[in-house]
Every structure is written in C-alpha cells, then in structure tokens.
Amino acid sequence: MHLVIGGAYQGKLRYAMEHFGVTPELVFDCSEGGIDFDAPCIVHGERYALTCVREGREASDDFRAQRERWRNAVILCDDISCGVVPIDPEMRAWREASGRLVNYLAGEAESVTRLFCSIPQVIK
C-alpha cells in the first residue's frame, strides 16, 4: 500500500495518477459516504474517519480488520491535523480519529508521500 498525504487541494490525486497509474474508475471517494476496501485507490480516507465517528466506530479498527483487502491499494488522506482544536465535539473527535487512522496506515505503508503545493516529498 502506498499512502499519499497532505493538506486539502495539494495535488494528491494528480500525483497518484501520474506516479501510481491511478485512473478515475479505480477511485473510491469516501467523502461521498461509506467505503470500498477493495478499491485500488481510496481517496479522502480522512472522511471515512468522520463517517465512523458519526456511526460510533473507530476507523483505524475497521482498516485493521480489512487489511487483506486494501494492502495493495493507493490511499489518499487529507492532513486535517494542523488547525486550532475545533470547538465542535464531532469535529474534535474526527480530527483525533483521522490522526489515529493516518498513523496506522503510515505504519503499514510501503511508501508515504507528502504533497506540499503539488510538490511531492517521499517521507517513508
């Protein structure tokens, strides 16, 4: 699995397309709700963490349980960790769950790339 992280709109999907051969039909976008652990490319993994918060589950546990299904995928997550601690409890829980998910995925990943203004930096 290759993990691509960075802030919103930093060019993660374009990078995955150019670098890992991802095409639009291979992509599952978690911001539309739900997840497909079998998708070759899972984008907005951080939004699955929000879905789980709303449903009372832990996203990193779900990923851990389905490891065989996504272990060859390309996974993209927005880094949502750098703002002020949100006042809204749901946003606060999301921020923490997203952090735990990205940490778990980074640990499992063959490579981790961070995008900054569309410039990639391989950090693992």
Added chain:
Amino acid sequence: MTVFLSGGAKNGKSYHAQRISKALSRGAPLYYIATMIPHDSEDNARIARHLREREGWGFETLECPVRLLSCLDCSDSRGTFLLDSVTALLSNEMFSPEGEIDRSAPERVVRELTEFAARAANAVFVSDFIYSDAMLYDEMTEAYRKGLALCDAALARCCDSVIEVSGGVMTAHKGVLL
C-alpha cells in the same frame, strides 16, 4: 530569481521574505507590494505594525490590493518585489465589499502571478498554508481554499525556490534555501 514561501500563520514567513528580498535586491530598487485593504481598527493596527517592522529595510511601498500587473507600470521591473500576501490578493479579487463572489478570480490571479514572476527581475511571494485544519467549510470558503491552492501550485511550478516556513525554520521543497 523568484521565491515562493508558505506555511502556517505567525511562523516567520514575512521576516524571511523581507530578508530574502533585501539580499536579492543588491542595491537595485526594492518594492513591497501592499495587498491589504483595511476594514477596521484591527487591520489598521496590523498595517501600522507591518510598517514599523519594515522600517529601515529600504522598501518602497506599492499599494496594490487588486490587479497585480498594474504595479509594474509605476516601478522598475529590474528591481526586487515582495508580494505579501497571495492570500490577501486573491481574497480582494474574489470577494467584493458588496458581498459578491467572483468565481473566475483564481484563474485570473494565476495568470497574473505567473506573468508577474516572468517579468520581475526578482520576486518573493508569500502565501498561507490554510489546508490542514479539521473543519467542514461552507461552499464559498472551500472555493476560496481551492482557488488559493491553485495560485500556490502555479507559483510553486514557476518559482526557482519553494520554501516552507515552520517555527521560523525554513525547508526547501524546490531549489535552494536563501
């Protein structure tokens, strides 16, 4: 030479941008492109503080809240230009005081920034990294964040150096540290 700096708020971007601009100017004209349109006493105080901080650096101030290329008409393009910030420039171009939103602004600002970078002998651009907080924004704010990211990516593509400033420390993502 062109330099793009970004990073979180209050991390030392403006200081480094001024220092780099000064070093690049080597006695040629040194310009500060002021982008802020003051709306209240808080803005006036911020501008006064920025003016004090720039005292003694030798900057000539060009007031240019919109239409970036117009400031080349009243300056020497062989000089060094500091644009602080891309964030304010896009905001001025995109949102009118009457509350209207111009959705074509990001593409227009991208074109102007790219042309400006090509025409100025030296230019230093400062932007803000507003892409990593845990918030679901309204559609208008998302359009602005996406628009600023478009400007940032265009500048990162055309500038010689791309530098992230964090805690006053610089990291080069492209080119050399200055």
